[in-house]
Amino acid sequence: MNFLIFFSVEKPKSVLDLLFGSEIEFTNEQLREHIDSITIAGNDTTALVIAYTLVLLGIHQDAQDKVLQEQNSIFGNSKQGATKEDLLKMNYLERVIKETMRLYTVVPIIARNIDSDIYLPHNDITIPSGAGAVVGAFALHRSQAVWGSNADEFDPDRFLPERSINRHPAAFIPFSYGSRNCIGRKFGMIIMKSLISSIIRSYKIEASEVGPLKIEILLFPINGHQIKIRKR
Numbered sequence: 001m002n003f004l005i006f007f008s009v010e011k012p013k014s015v016l017d018l019l020f021g022s023e024i025e026f027t028n029e030q031l032r033e034h035i036d037s038i039t040i041a042g043n044d045t046t047a048l049v050i051a052y053t054l055v056l057l058g059i060h061q062d063a064q065d066k067v068l069q070e071q072n073s074i075f076g077n078s079k080q081g082a083t084k085e086d087l088l089k090m091n092y093l094e095r096v097i098k099e100t101m102r103l104y105t106v107v108p109i110i111a112r113n114i115d116s117d118i119y120l121p122h123n124d125i126t127i128p129s130g131a132g133a134v135v136g137a138f139a140l141h142r143s144q145a146v147w148g149s150n151a152d153e154f155d156p157d158r159f160l161p162e163r164s165i166n167r168h169p170a171a172f173i174p175f176s177y178g179s180r181n182c183i184g185r186k187f188g189m190i191i192m193k194s195l196i197s198s199i200i201r202s203y204k205i206e207a208s209e210v211g212p213l214k215i216e217i218l219l220f221p222i223n224g225h226q227i228k229i230r231k232r
């Protein structure tokens with residue numbers, strides 16, 4: 001297992017080093033469970049978002065051109081990996097990734113057990129303690145009431161600051177919301193931006209529509225993705 005914590009000023013430490021060095025002494029089983037959480041929660045989610053993003057860029061060539069322009073403005077012709085400073089400049093790519101996570105919410109349903117009665121004033125409904133509840137993030141992200149009549153269309157500029165001002169903070173919840181939201185959301189963004197940045201600088205992508213989807217905890221394309229890549 002060889003995860004590194006990036007951008008530390010000190011010598012980078014692996015996740016295991018950090019877990020071993022923490023104040024709490026974990027049992028082997030707890031250590032394994034932590035590593036399981038990080039790999040399972042962090043791997044498939046990130047890989048799926050990267051794949052959906054590449055497919056959407058392959059379909060929307062105009063967006064791919066804009067991503068490439070932004071990359072060229074940061075890197076020129078260089079193929080070097082992105083630094084933290086480079087990643088901060090990738091505003092358009094970040095909007096593309098967010099729009100991908102909105103349309104293809106890879107954690108489409110978030111489930112909770114209700115442990116005390118919860119009153120929902122807008123609907124005048126009380127969810128009783130002991131009930132199970134799901135937050136339908138996929139449905140919320142496609143809601144025309146929230147995202148407008150073009151909710152099903154790919155429009156990364158929805159995430160421009162000026163178009164996001166009046167949006168409810170919980171309208172966009174690919175990483176969930178509140179105290180149990182994703183602990184890896186910033187790390188996930190770093191991985192996704194770094195990888196897509198390197199791929200787009202080296203390859204031109206073409207893709208066909210995303211076909212039917214299925215939910216197996218995460219959101220998978222039933223037929224896989226049809227994608228062509230050509231060296232630039």
Ligand code: HEM
Nearest residue numbers: 037038041042045046049107174175176180182183184188
């Ligand atoms: C695009 C990538 C990712 C997406 C879309 C995503 C999404 C989510 C969502 C929706 C939850 C809440 C699930 C629930 O409450 O049922 C969650 C929790 C979690 N995520 Fe992520 N995640 C991503 C990347 C990562 C990465 C890279 C890591 C670790 C390095 C990670 C670690 C975790 C952990 C440990 C939890 C449980 C947090 C808790 O229960 O307090 N995730 N993630």
